[in-house]
Amino acid sequence: MSMELDVFVGNTTILDDEVYKLWLDGYTVNDAVRARAEGGVLQRFDASVEVLHSDTMDQFRTFQMCERLLHCPSKLANQLLFQIPPQRQAVLIERYYTFDNALARELLGKKLSKGTKKDLDDVSAKTGIALKSCRRQFDNFKRVFKAVEELRGPLVENIQHHFLLSDRLARDYAAIVFFANSRFETGKRKLQYLSFQDLAFCARQLISYWTVGAVDHFQEDMDVDLEKEFLHDLKDLKILITDKDLLDQHKSLVCAALRGKIKVFNEMEASFKNLSRALVHIAAKLTHTKDVRDLFIDLVEKFIEPCRSDRWSVGDLRLFLTHYTSTAHKLDSFRHVAIWDRYMGVIKSCILKMYHD
Known part of the structure; x- marks a missing residue:
């Protein structure tokens, strides 16, 4: 009875980047062989399909044995089974994750x-x-x-x-x-x-x-x-919309800062109170877990969509949010500037990132 064995002998473990990607992408050995063959590897190395299959299967076996080490990457540097240079270890880990x-x-x-x-x-x-x-x-x-x-x-x-x-x-x-x-x-x-x-x-x-x-x-x-204390403190921002004089003063300051600078000035002036109420209401509700979870849908429905419907540009929106935030500092009876800046800094960044089709 005769047997045929394919034997690979060496010191440094040879790991092919192309085969590693195929393995990571969930290919079977046969599918990986087909993909490598279609990529021209047989012609480049003047190899047979049998050799290609054997090499691919050996590589897959090596990756499978390495996988348990990749689950805890620090172990990869301390094991002796595979002689893999540190820079190659880093590539294996990064691509695995x-x-x-x-x-x-x-x-x-x-x-x-x-x-x-x-x-x-x-x-x-x-x-x-x-x-x-x-x-x-x-x-x-x-x-x-x-x-x-x-x-x-x-x-x-x-x-x-x-x-x-x-x-x-x-x-x-x-x-x-x-x-x-x-x-x-x-x-x-x-x-x-x-x-x-x-x-x-x-x-x-x-x-x-x-x-x-x-x-x-x-x-x-x-x-x-x-931070729960911060979320609780956000309730204090409601004064910006519950105090009519403060709301009117805030609107006046924003309009003065933006007149002639944005194309949607008339739309902004008409919708200012609704937009301000939306942002402040979102802040005031963040003490409740459900409302925290709904943060992004609230930003879209209550602020982003109204601005989209009035055809605000990103530039218009950036200017509005910048002055909407900064002019609150000039409101004489508003005592919550630090909380306001911490809230609006994040909200402004998120809205601008989310404002696209």
Whole structure:
């Protein structure tokens, strides 16, 4: 009885970037061989299909054995089974944890539970991402969330420390963790135009200015939970709309600053009180968990859509929000400037990021 064996002998582990991508994308060995062959690898190396299949299968086997180490990236540097240079380790880790924005957008704000994982078949069909890849990326989201949700210290730094990711990728994971913790509503039809990066930008603003860690770097869960005292203090902003004299004075100051500077001045003047009431009402309701979760849908329905209907340009909107915020400082009986600036700084940034088709 004869047997044929393919044997690969070496010291440094050879890892092909192209094959790694195919493996990460959820290809089977046969599909990966077909894709490599169509890419011209047989002609480049004057190889047979049998050799290509054997090489692909060996690479896939190596990646599968490395995968348990990639779940805890710090172990990759300390193991002796695979001789992988540090710079290659960094590439393997970064690419393993890189995710598709389309998938992240579908999962953003949802609980990272078994129930959500069961729905990945539908997500795969909707996004065109292979189910195997969807599951890997979902497991990565959940793994990072579980590792850092209770840790003390800055969220991005904790993610970088435990998973050895680049600053950019760690910040994107921080947004996913933040949304999964706060469960913001992102699935409504009116919010579907927003991309993952739109919402990740907003998450970074909230983390930087509204969380406990924004004011106290020694608190636990500092970058995950919104500061309750700040949210409670936002109720004090209601004076801007309940005091008629203050509301009229605020409108007068904004109109004086914007006259001749924006194309939609007449529309702004006519809708000023409604827009101001919308922004202040959103602030005053943030003491309730449900209203925190509805923050983005409220911004779209109560502020962005009215501005869209009046055909405000982004430039007009930026000028309005800038002067709307700064002129409040000139209101004699308004005593909550610090809270106002902290609130409007984030709201302005988020609105400008979300104001597009």
